[in-house]
Amino acid sequence: xxxxxxxxxxxxxxxxxxxxxxxxxxxxxxxxxxxxxxxxxxxxxxxxxxxxxxxxxxxxxxxxxxxxxxxxxxxxxxxxxxxxxxxxxxxxxxxxxxxxxxxxxxxxxxxxxxxxxxxxxxxxxxxxxxxxxxxxxxxxxxxxxxxxxxxxxxxxxxxxxxxxxxxxxxxxxxxxxxxxxxxxxxxxxxxxxxxxxxxxxxxxxxxxxxxxxxxxxxxxxxxxxxxxxxxxxxxxxxxxxxxxxxxxxxxxxxxxxxxxxxxxxxxxxxxxxxxxxxxxxx
Numbered sequence: 001x002x003x004x005x006x007x008x009x010x011x012x013x014x015x016x017x018x019x020x021x022x023x024x025x026x027x028x029x030x031x032x033x034x035x036x037x038x039x040x041x042x043x044x045x046x047x048x049x050x051x052x053x054x055x056x057x058x059x060x061x062x063x064x065x066x067x068x069x070x071x072x073x074x075x076x077x078x079x080x081x082x083x084x085x086x087x088x089x090x091x092x093x094x095x096x097x098x099x100x101x102x103x104x105x106x107x108x109x110x111x112x113x114x115x116x117x118x119x120x121x122x123x124x125x126x127x128x129x130x131x132x133x134x135x136x137x138x139x140x141x142x143x144x145x146x147x148x149x150x151x152x153x154x155x156x157x158x159x160x161x162x163x164x165x166x167x168x169x170x171x172x173x174x175x176x177x178x179x180x181x182x183x184x185x186x187x188x189x190x191x192x193x194x195x196x197x198x199x200x201x202x203x204x205x206x207x208x209x210x211x212x213x214x215x216x217x218x219x220x221x222x223x224x225x226x227x228x229x230x231x232x233x234x235x236x237x238x239x240x241x242x243x244x245x246x247x248x249x250x251x252x253x254x255x256x257x258x259x260x261x262x263x264x265x266x267x268x269x270x271x272x273x274x275x276x277x278x279x280x281x282x
Contacts, residue, residue: 004039011043011138016125018118019044021069023061023109027158028071037073045121045142046073048160049080049113050152056163057153061109068110070158076145077152077160078113082106120145120164127170139252140201147199147253148172169199176202178251188263189222194248195256205248211261212241223260 010017019042026032049059049068059080060067068080087093087102095101121141128136136144148169149162177197184190192209196202211219219242221230228246244259251257 001039004036004042007042007044014135014137016121016136016138016141017042017044018114018121019046020110020114021046021048021074021160023049023059023066023111024069025060025066026069026071028069028073030071033071041139043138043142045075045117045138045145047110047114047117048074048077049108049110050077050160050163052079052082055153055155056150058156058158058160059109060156067156067158068113068160070160072159074160075142076117076149077163078116080110080113081108083108083112083116085112117145117164120166120169123166124169124173128173131173133174136200140203143201143253144169144173144199172199174200176200176251178202178205180207190219190261190263192259193256194246194251194259196251196253198253201253202251203249205246205251205257207244207246207248209244209246209259210241211244219261219263221260222262223258225257225259228259 007017007019021028028036048070051057051059056077058068058070058077061080068077082105084103084105085107087104093103093105095103124141124144125135128134145164146161148171149165151162152160176199179195179197180192181195182190182192190211194205194207219230224230224244225246225248227248228244231243231245242261246257246259248257
């Protein structure tokens, strides 16, 4: 818990935190990790280890060594094999006999995967700064990396997320793709869903939703976010539009905003006009 609290303190302060998923071949969605999951989202980018090829499958290590941990909380993957770095005693190549120039090409596991993703996050952050944008926080960086990555392979079960794709992440760096859909059920309930197709988290969303009909009607709020202001029209004989104004702190890719109204009469035909906008960082 102290580690979780410190991590959450960092991400709340805007620090991008990378966390190693570890190599125990554990299912983090299993019962052994229920207490950890109950603490909520630390905001960290949890990294799994994938194969160093175009398959991008979850790593299963040679011999009797366990594979990369996995689960829905694991955000993205880096290479879990064949990574070159400075060497260590017992596994090193010495250059020209110089003990200060020792390297290895067998850095592996989530230990190698996590710094690879960290390096990608640094490059993305630097790109944003050169464009005059506000630095991404940890949750927004996680969303960008996860929703622009190359899909995980299916050869080895266990979710570790996509492999990072810097080209696509830079190309979509300032995007949050909002979509709005309204439907009316047989019982008359009108549902409007504002969703985000990513890759970034959509912050500071403002939406104006106007419900109107060719005949007098009254809407009753069934499920409306607290940050929305509903302005039902006064009783009138003509067309009486109802207007909903929303200022939403954010919309993530995983959690759309759902708004529901019940009409005040059984027979109801409506036209629904929606405008929504988001101001991205910078």
